[in-house]
Amino acid sequence: MADVKLVVLPRIHDPRGNLTFIEGNQHIPFSIQRVYYLYGVPGGATRGGHAHKELQQLIIAASGSFDVILDDGFERRKYTLNRPNMGLYIPQLVWRELENFSSGSVCLVMASLPYSEDDYYREFQDFKNAAQPQQNKRGE
Ligand code: TYD
Numbered sequence: 001m002a003d004v005k006l007v008v009l010p011r012i013h014d015p016r017g018n019l020t021f022i023e024g025n026q027h028i029p030f031s032i033q034r035v036y037y038l039y040g041v042p043g044g045a046t047r048g049g050h051a052h053k054e055l056q057q058l059i060i061a062a063s064g065s066f067d068v069i070l071d072d073g074f075e076r077r078k079y080t081l082n083r084p085n086m087g088l089y090i091p092q093l094v095w096r097e098l099e100n101f102s103s104g105s106v107c108l109v110m111a112s113l114p115y116s117e118d119d120y121y122r123e124f125q126d127f128k129n130a131a132q133p134q135q136n137k138r139g140e
Pocket of ligand 1: 034038047115
């Protein structure tokens with residue numbers, strides 16, 4: 001599966017609770033240029049359903065839980081995120097779908113680039129056409 005990675009983030013725990021932090025190029029292999037978050041997602045809703053040409057992301061369940069289904073053009077894998085100090089690193093050219101959001105969950109995303117609609121593949125076949133030659137070049 002491409003270079004997808006589960007990243008354990010630092011957690012400073014004391015009697016007042018937990019603190020987790022993320023530094024660009026330290027805990028993740030990119031500079032953070034954008035942060036966004038999904039919240040108030042109704043039960044049964046699916047988010048995502050696209051891939052990115054250049055964008056790299058780290059996805060965190062800041063509260064609650066949800067599933068992230070990833071497809072690199074060859075293989076499909078499901079990750080359940082349910083810990084605020086666990087991030088899922090997603091490199092470019094990976095199709096993602098997010099589903100099974102628990103009530104009150106918050107999906108926090110660190111992104112390597114500002115928002116650009118031109119960076120999206122919103123059709124699975126367009127993504128697949130782009131992803132497969134890349135991987136064949138790498139001999140996978
Ligand atoms: P989209 O990326 O399709 O949402 P998701 O993957 O979470 O299901 O974005 C939904 C809408 O929000 C779309 O119209 C683009 C807009 N948007 C921005 O304007 N800026 C952003 O940073 C993001 C992530 C989305």
